[in-house]
Amino acid sequence: MVNFLLTEEQVALKELSRSFGERQLQPIADELDRKASDDPASPFPWGALKEFSALGLKNLPLPEKWGGADMDVLTHCVLLEELMTVEAGFAAAVHQSWKLAGLLAECGTDDQISRYIGAFSEDSEYLMGDGTLGPIASSEDLELNARPEGGGWALEGRNRFVGCGPIAKLLFMDAASVSTAPGSSDAVTFLVSQGTPGIRQEEIHDKMGARVFLESELTFDKCRVPVEDVLSDGNESGAKNRYFRKIAPTLGAFGVGVARASLETSIAHCLERVQGGKPIFEHDVVSFRLAEMKVDVDVARDLVWRAAWHSDHPGEGAPGIGLSALLFASEMAPRVCDMGIQLFGGYGFMRDYPVQKYWRDSLMCLNHGDTHDMARLKLGRLIETEAI
């Protein structure tokens, strides 16, 4: 029976995430953002991550025996929205660790799980780094190659955008194996510990927004990885790709959270700012704009929730809804954040006010692993093949 009520446990975690964000991130968000303009390598808030871990939030996607709660996709979306309302970069970093820890727990061998999940669960500063392709991109784009060498593998080449590349302790790297036929979608996913010989840290990207989420280029030169650290052979129907399709709705939660932040800030501003003898909130044209923002945010959330439920209950149909949630919410966010800036008038252009940061952060949503047109095309192809 259709129901939109979160469980008590979900509500409690949501409140916990919100209060954590307000306490640990809100006060420093602007300062971190500015610091990163001078030094892109500087701003990760380790203190906040430790607190996040101490509250038990970092380990949520892990199985219970590792101190987690087997967090489902819906809960992931709900919590990510809360974190996104306060600091998009931090949210992106912990989202990534949730996602990859979940991937490892789902696809890893017992040996991999006990080595890496064990370490992740016990270390409050342990982050996962993401060099995987995600649910949209094609393996043809890989610039990292893997060739068999001495009973293991050697990685050669580079990955331009590794999430948490400079600070993660374990890197999840997709590489095209040299035996892979050209045009095939096969990629192999390797677990590579930070500091493995042959990995070189290149530049940390200087980004428009989400600056706390450090992304860097990594180059690999004869970087040897033992066979025990192959996570997945990554063919299209494989467990890893199934997992990424499953969690696609979580990418929609990014947009919902940052757009909500812009909306809430805008409402407060419009109630306070007086022009024409009354708060601008009372001017119809402002009401229209706020209403359009509200509609966009709420509809996107409803879609993300429905898509997340389908991810948690496979076999109930709606094969394209995860991509729809990703597309709709991610394109909604910059639209809403743009309106937020307009409602602030000239103040919207000033860095003293947070709406410009939300707008910059929101544009991150347009590039979850690949461009939006690729996501759109992927959904179009799914419509063709799955008769949606």
Place this chain on the structure above:
Amino acid sequence: MVDMRLTDEQLELQALVREYSERVLRPIAADCDRKSQSDPEGCFPMEALKEASRLGLRTLGLPKEMGGRDIDTLTHCILLEEVMAVEPGFAATFHQVWRLAQHIARQATEEQKKKFLVPFAEDDTCLLSIGQTEPGAGTDNTFPYRGVDGGVKLSAVKDGNEWVLNGTKHFVADASLAKIFIVLGRTDPNLPGPDGSTQFLMWRDTPGFSIGRTHDKLGAALLMNAELILENVRIPESDILMGLNEGFSDKARHYGRGAPMVATFGLGTARGAYEAALAYARDTVHRGKPLIQDDAIAMRLADMLTLIEATRSAIWRAAWGSDNREHFLQRDAAVSSYFSTVCVRSVCQNAMQIFGKNGYLRNFPAEKYMRDALMTNHINNTVDVRLLKIGRSLTGETVSPL
């Protein structure tokens, strides 16, 4: 716990309504629409209505003891979507009769039920209609306007045990065909419209009551909107539905929780246009391959599907809220009905694009969906009013029934 699974009863009814719509309505939809151009009153497919009655579809809003299913808002939306995807005008007729039967069943006295609902249940061609909008009273009723000079003007004056009604209504859905009407009259001109209006039940053949012209519309021809003309219509006190001056009261709110249902007009119409475009894109070969293999067409379909899924999600949430009062938010309802108009216009226009030049031709289905879609711009409220209500509600200020 969040759940998106429909109940067995919802799935059973959904299958029944889908089968009916494909078998009975699909083959006649284009012809009825064409006929409405020359004969707006004669185009209605009465046989289709009779078949619906035989299947129990006309009376789904009645309580179970009267042969209905007492469908809740979500079920209403799910079933309505199925009909809307095939014939939006006829679907809107179902919408009217489902919600009005339920409204009357919940509010009527035993005597009123005997007088109106029992004959309604037994007559395969009996439709219900409510007259609220007047030439001078549209948004005044729904926003609402609190001045005594606005709102319902149709006058109702007490004379002994009767009320004497004079005035006109227009845009009244299903008025051309309905046999039983609810008419809102202004029973207290000294109070603001929302506080001084009353719902009266009446049969079509009540002396002094007549139907004016059937409106000649852009689309949704089978939802036969018409004028009501009341000249010294005498209604017994006992045929007041709910209490005196309660026409827009909290009791009428159940009826006012229909925004997600209205939003389904857009959702279902959009789905119909999407399905037509998808079939066309699969079946039409262009430059040696099916259109759908063209990237631009596939991406357009992706956008259409995305808007449809987003709208369905918002409607389900709003409908769930309507069915679970403790979680009901007027705003959720308005969000769904506003967004569905955005969705349906975009999807129908994209469908026309996929049909190419054929999209503009009347022997292809795309243009009819586009015309039907535009009814969603003003049903219950104009789009701007829905937006204003959402905007104003963002401080927690309460808004009236939508």
